[in-house]
Amino acid sequence: MLRQNLQQKLLQKLSPQQIQFIKLLQVPTVSLDTRIKEELEENPALEDLSLTNMSEPEEQYPDRDPDEDYSGNEESNEYDEFNIDDYLQEENVNDYGSRYDQNGDDEEERKEMPIAIQSSFFENLQAQLDLLPMNDKDFRIGQQIIGSLDDDGYLRRPIMSLTDDLAFSQNVMAEDEEVEEMLKVIQGFDPPGVGARTLQECLLIQLRRKDVNDPIIKKAILVVEHYLEEFTRKHYDKLEKSLNMNSVELRGVINEILKLNPKPGDSNEVNTKQQQVIPDFHITNNDGTLILTLNAKNAPELRVSRSYQEMFEHYDKASQRDKKMKEAVQFVKQKLDSAKWFIDAIKQRQQTLLKTMNAIMQYQYEFFLTGDERNLRPMILKDIADRILMDISTVSRVANSKYVQTEFGTFLLKSFFSEAIQTESGEEVSNKEVKKILEDCIGGEDKRHPLADEKLTEILKERGYNIARRTVAKYREQMNIPVARLRKEL
Known part of the structure; x- marks a missing residue:
């Protein structure tokens, strides 16, 4: 049975302006310029003063008085030449609102940034294969092997x-022995170690390309070939007994092995995805007084297009309105509102960034003065949110993607937040202070007898930090420090 009910609900929804502000707030400075360019491309009613100032100023045209009130026939003639349909067709609008001729683009405006060309790892191997004299069958086998390598240079197939791939995809009937022989040819290519099937084979290829008559190289080959597990586990006492070597000889062998590259494919590869870090804030020390400034790229000079404002006022006051006229007014109004919202969101972003960073700077004032991590106070997101009277999620968006440049380096804001640990005296300190002590203890330890987690726990307790051994192990892993056995050196 169908029934109609009248219900009243209280819902909380984000407005389009709030959503736009949230998205802009979490954008780092390095990506903000791209985001602004996208908005300029989509909205011709938005202008960048840094771009418009590059054009010729109006004062260079003496026939035109900027203070003159245009009216009468001049005004009507100016707008009679304007075609509404052209602005309704957005596919004719270029990056900054100008229109190009349909037959071709402006060469000066369409310049592209040059891209540096660098041969990749696989192209380098293919170039070496092209230089070898061989028949067509061996060449295609070599191509198949190169194409089957992983990014780190290993052959894991x-x-x-x-052999099956060659038969089915290229109709090349090859024996396993022929592929094996061609693989040995590939393993002779640069970088050394390429084409290996295991780590052991990779290291052996590199060692055998050195002076095999050198006693150290001979013993290094012996270690990799027969005692690789003991070497990786750093059981140096077993190696000394098995190879009948003293600690000095073994140290020379180990240093030779450590010079080898376990991932030869990564040696020539350029990481193009690595993002450049541009600080969002700058903190300078002026005779004991900290000064906070915002990166200038966070404050672009944007404004609403005057021509679009005049266009809207003219058509909004028009006495006769047909369907096209209403569409034009609606289109221009939408673009003007969007431009105003975007400018307001950018300004609100600047204010929120400065307000949040200033609260963090005041909270961690001693650290920014000295640069000593032991002066970092315990601080969570709620501490800053309460100070600036904003939501925790807003502070989180700022802290997760923004960087600050100081006299002691560039830091991610998130790194200043840490949990509190209570000492025996009842004082609350940051866990970063404990991590710094652990790092100093491990850095100054005797590498022949590194400190175990139990010993590190005892050292911390002697200094007043009552921390469990599992907590010490957790902090050590967070700092990417291996266990004591793997830190052992001769």
Whole structure:
């Protein structure tokens, strides 16, 4: 049975302006310029003063008085030449609102940034293969092997699978022995170690390309070939007994092995995805007084287009309005409102960034004066949110993607937040202070007898930090420090 009910609900929804502000707030400075350019491309009613100031000023045209009130026939003639349909067709609008001729683009405006060309790891191997004299069958086998390598330079596919691929995809009937022989040719390419199937084979390839008559190289080959597990586990006492070497000889062998590259494919590869870090804030020390400034890129000079404002006023006051006229007014109004919202969101972003960073700076004032991590106070998101009277999520968006440049380096804001640990005296300190002590203890330890987690726990307790051993192990792992056995050196 169908029924109609009248219900009244209280819902909380974000407005489009709030959503736009939230998205802009979490954008770092390095990406803000791209975001602004996207908005300029989509909205011709938005202008960048840094771009418009590059054009010729109006004062260079003496025939035109900027203070003159245009009216009468001049005004009507100016707008009679304007075609509404052109502005309704957004596909004719270029990056900054100008229109190009349909037959071609302006060469000066369409310049592209040059891109540096660098041969990749696989192109380098293919170039070396092209230089070798060989028949067509061996060449295609070599190509198949190169194409089957991983990004780190290893061949992790069985020879039998390569033989099947050659038969089914390239109609090349090859024996496993032929593929094996061609693999040995590839393993002679640069960088050394490429084409290896295991870490052991990779290290052996590199060692055998050195002076094999050198006693240290001979012993290094012996270690990698027969005692690799003991080497990786740093059981140096077993190696000394098995190879009948003293600690000095073993140290020379270990240093030779450590010079080798376990991932030869990464040696020539350029990480193009690495993002450049541009600080959002700058903190300077002026005779004991900290001064906070915002990166200038966070404050672009944007304004609403005057021509669009005049256009809207003219058509809004028009006495006759047909369907096209209403569409034009609606289109221009939408673009003007969007431009105003975007400018307001950018300004609100600047204010929120400064307000949040200033609260963090005041909270961690001693650290920014000295740069000593032991002066970092325990601080959570709620501490800053309560100070600036904003939501915790707003502080989180600022802290997760923004950087501050100081006299002691550039830091992610998130790194200043830490949990509190209570000492025996009842004082609350940051866990970063404990991590710094652990780092100093491990850095100054005797590498022949590194400190175990139990010993580190005892040292911290002697200094007044009552922390469990599992907590010490957790902090050590967070700092990417291996266990004591793997830190052992000769």
